[in-house]
Amino acid sequence: MLEFVTLTSLIFVVLVIWYWLWECSSFVRQIDRIPGPPKVPFFGNVFGIPRDGSEFLQTLHVKWVEQYGRIYRTWRGGTAIVAISSPQYVERILTSQKNIDKSSYYAIMEPWLGNGLLLSSGDKWKKDRRLLTPAFHFQILGDFFEVFHRNADILVEKIINRLTDSEEIDIFPMMSRCTLDIISEAAMGIKVNTQTESDSEYIKSIDRVQEMTRGRFYSVLGLLPDWIYFSLTPSGRELGKHIQTLHSFTMKVLRDRKQQIENAKTDDDSFDDSDESKMSTRKRKPFLDLLLETAQRGTELSESDILSQVDTFMFAGHDTTSVALTWFLYCMATHPEEQERVYEELLECFGDDSDRHCALEDLPNLKYLECCMKESIRLYPSVANFRRQISEQVQLGDYTLPVGASVSIQVYALHRNEEFFPDPLSFKPERFQKEQSIGRHPFAFIPFSAGPRNCIGQKYAVYEEKAILIALLRKFRFSIDKCHLPVKETHGIIMKPAGGMPLLITLR
Numbered sequence: 001m002l003e004f005v006t007l008t009s010l011i012f013v014v015l016v017i018w019y020w021l022w023e024c025s026s027f028v029r030q031i032d033r034i035p036g037p038p039k040v041p042f043f044g045n046v047f048g049i050p051r052d053g054s055e056f057l058q059t060l061h062v063k064w065v066e067q068y069g070r071i072y073r074t075w076r077g078g079t080a081i082v083a084i085s086s087p088q089y090v091e092r093i094l095t096s097q098k099n100i101d102k103s104s105y106y107a108i109m110e111p112w113l114g115n116g117l118l119l120s121s122g123d124k125w126k127k128d129r130r131l132l133t134p135a136f137h138f139q140i141l142g143d144f145f146e147v148f149h150r151n152a153d154i155l156v157e158k159i160i161n162r163l164t165d166s167e168e169i170d171i172f173p174m175m176s177r178c179t180l181d182i183i184s185e186a187a188m189g190i191k192v193n194t195q196t197e198s199d200s201e202y203i204k205s206i207d208r209v210q211e212m213t214r215g216r217f218y219s220v221l222g223l224l225p226d227w228i229y230f231s232l233t234p235s236g237r238e239l240g241k242h243i244q245t246l247h248s249f250t251m252k253v254l255r256d257r258k259q260q261i262e263n264a265k266t267d268d269d270s271f272d273d274s275d276e277s278k279m280s281t282r283k284r285k286p287f288l289d290l291l292l293e294t295a296q297r298g299t300e301l302s303e304s305d306i307l308s309q310v311d312t313f314m315f316a317g318h319d320t321t322s323v324a325l326t327w328f329l330y331c332m333a334t335h336p337e338e339q340e341r342v343y344e345e346l347l348e349c350f351g352d353d354s355d356r357h358c359a360l361e362d363l364p365n366l367k368y369l370e371c372c373m374k375e376s377i378r379l380y381p382s383v384a385n386f387r388r389q390i391s392e393q394v395q396l397g398d399y400t401l402p403v404g405a406s407v408s409i410q411v412y413a414l415h416r417n418e419e420f421f422p423d424p425l426s427f428k429p430e431r432f433q434k435e436q437s438i439g440r441h442p443f444a445f446i447p448f449s450a451g452p453r454n455c456i457g458q459k460y461a462v463y464e465e466k467a468i469l470i471a472l473l474r475k476f477r478f479s480i481d482k483c484h485l486p487v488k489e490t491h492g493i494i495m496k497p498a499g500g501m502p503l504l505i506t507l508r
């Protein structure tokens with residue numbers, strides 16, 4: 001017994017000394033000069049950060065910004081996270097060529113997304129980004145419109161069929177299926193038909209994986225290494241099961257596409273064409289083919305590398321767009337005058353030709369639609385925050401961020417900064433008209449991030465959204481029953497509407 005007490009006391013003393021030395025280190029002193037919520041020894045702020053996605057957003061993006069300012073720090077165990085939401089600070093971080101790697105937050109996504117473009121660092125990221133950029137070439141994107149239109153038509157059809165039962169429809173799952181079908185076909189070359197076929201396990205699992213990944217990051221369990229978390233905890237086992245579902249889905253996509261290419265080879269040898277300069281003049285080419293071609297040319301690219309990219313693009317290119325569409329329709333439903341103005345602009349553009357799909361050339365004529373899209377994603381950014389790892393010390397105002405700190409760019413809080421968007425909580429599309437945008441700080445509005453590591457799919461996403469929204473707004477009028485107001489945001493990795501988005505829909 002005496003030995004046990006002695007040993008426990010000894011461990012306690014060692015831990016206290018270790019903690020005291022850590023507290024006195026220049027890293028901790030530099031971080032703790034930045035204001036932030038009080039921390040608990042060893043655990044930091046993990047207990048003070050709400051698990052619930054809506055409260056999480058309100059606490060980190062509203063309450064603590066009001067309390068501590070547009071730069072504040074939190075601790076996750078021994079990891080320092082500096083949250084910033086002023087454009088000047090954001091510009092310093094996002095324009096850096098050095099501080100472009102992702103923070104430890106993203107390590108928690110690795111069992112799911114592997115070392116794909118979103119998570120990779122250093123030379124691997126540079127090489128992959130160079131390889132994948134041609135797939136998003138402006139001229140190639142024009143060829144994707146056919147896929148956007150076909151899937152938007154299916155969506156319109158589905159809504160019309162549902163209207164016979166009820167005018168109120170939760171549009172969020174419908175958007176999710178539509179964008180999943182589009183990304184699978186446009187980027188992977190495979191039709192998965194989740195709009196027309198029954199419940200998609202993939203969609204259910206992707207929701208759960210996001211929710212659980214965010215929950216894990218800010219819980220004590222998140223401090224456990226992967227091998228303990230996934231094998232010994234019930235939540236780890238559940239998360240592992242959902243990740244497995246996602247991987248099986250993307251593996252099937254990869255295998256199916258390989259098979260298609262094999263079959264096509266006998267008729268057409270274009271797959272062997274390695275001249276990338278011809279990309280822009282060829283018909284649309286799924287980005288997955290680029291990876292398969294590269295692997296075939298003998299470059300080091302294993303099946304698991306390709307799978308990580310497929311997982312990454314399926315995630316990054318599907319949910320981000322479906323929530324942007326969903327929040328946009330919410331803004332229209334709650335702002336009938338603005339909705340009518342968009343409709344009038346569409347009538348002016350398309351006239352009586354109600355069946356004509358939009359083309360790339362129509363888009364410059366739809367300026368008010370674009371202002372509404374920007375205003376909606378300002379208020380409801382699909383990615384409410386993202387992070388960078390500090391690998392070269394940086395000065396933000398009075399504070400020095402040492403190497404090893406993590407920076408969280410708080411897009412939600414940044415977009416609601418009164419200094420740049422007066423009356424920030426109101427939906428005012430005019431803010432984005434040319435005259436009103438002049439002089440606004442270029443980093444005050446960054447829904448797709450900015451700088452060298454911005455969203456590679458930005459143009460693709462905007463075209464896709466426009467094609468879908470134009471089809472919907474020409475056909476339907478959207479409103480919302482007041483009993484649902486306001487629809488709250490919930491933060492997983494993507495910012496979704498808590499409890500779906502039930503809208504009242506009528507035919508025009």
Ligand code: HEM
Nearest residue numbers: 117118316317320321324382383386448449455456457461
């Ligand atoms: C409304 C739609 C979208 C929004 C709001 C959005 C937003 C973002 C943001 C904020 C980032 C930076 C994330 C970070 O640094 O951690 C990002 C990165 C990325 N996005 Fe998007 N995105 C959208 C659609 C898409 C689409 C359609 C694709 C693919 C087809 C895509 C692929 C990617 C990839 C691969 C990255 C990582 C880029 C890199 O690190 O080099 N995104 N996106």
